[in-house]
Amino acid sequence: MPHATSPLRLGLTGGIGSGKSTVADLWRRAGLRVIDLDAHSRRVLDVPGDGVEDAVARFGEQFRTLGGTIDRAALARLVFADGDARADLERLVLSRVDIAVAAEEAEAARAGERVVVHDSPLLLEKHHEAEYRGVVAVLARREDRIDRVVRDRGKDRAYVESIMAAQVTDLERIRRADRLVLNTADRETLAARARHALDGMLAVLGTGPGDPGDSALR
Template sequence: MRHHLQRVGLTGGIGSGKTTVADRFRETGITVIDLDELSRAVLDQPGEGVDDMVARFGAEYLNRAGTADRAKLGDLVFSDAAARADLERIVLTRVAEQVSALDEAAAAAGEEFIVHDSPLLLEKGHDADFAVIIGVLAPVEERIRRVMQRSNKTREWVERVIAAQTTDDQRRRRCHILIDNTGTREDLAAAADAAVGEVRRMLAPSDPH
């Protein structure tokens, strides 16, 4: 009988600390699929994804290597909802096939669950695709400060990205487990470990007696 693999979603807004949580999961032996990484690969190498991007947005969004000019595209899609939807459609249709293959591999290996690190999980209404959803939260001002510090982006740019994402109120309502990232990195690691324990409890078969 084929092992039934449970999917766990991990999500959070820009600057929330979601990537640090995903890294902690990996450190403890959990398989994590990084949807952002797979999405970037679609546009970071010549191929059908880049061809479709050029057909939709124009060759001015290519860099010298013949791949997507990510910074220029980012400025466009975070100020134009229609452009953002078109780019997501180009990327996500190609990512879906890769995700399916990774899920199959994890199931074949007998893993109890696999984590999908998915920034757009809630925005795309994919709640029903996951047995458990983990949300990482942090105060908006702290998130803005982190992103500006690490990425050399303007406050206006970060605020536009946050405005395009699901609110933390929505995350509180729709996530099964919440991780509060307002302390130290050690606090966040401990919260991530506790979340894994809670996932295992939630996914454990119920006792019929």
């Protein structure tokens, strides 16, 4: 039997509050397979299993919740203050994320899908852009991003600004991404801009009529 062809990878990224997740949802509802790397990362510590057990073995039983998961807030306080602990946590989580992503990509290949999108908030911070045929970055005004996270997620301004400080700047996103989606108006405008960016990327990749995503968001 012939081997399934690996799908082409697109990367989607953006800073906190930029609207990246909204763009990912638009593309997903248009029929593209969007792999949420952040969701896979959370599952490692939020679902009882090998990931939780390895985390407890490394960091201590005090980080296990009554529900059998990891107290991520408590663990975050530790790893942000301890570089070695942070590196160990990243290795523990990312090794499992890689396995989960590979499984989704294999499923896409078996289904004959030509394109998959990695929704990856730290794509540029981790210098992973070379792993993709193209990278799309979502941009929004700084104050709009802060207001959105404070309003929708119940975080305070200091929290949002601390996350922003740890992420690359919009100038870096402009310099390193292949295409940009500006989230500076209403949702309808964002959808149109997301469609334009995706159609442009698919045209460059040469996906033909009938391929998954060739008429995405139309």
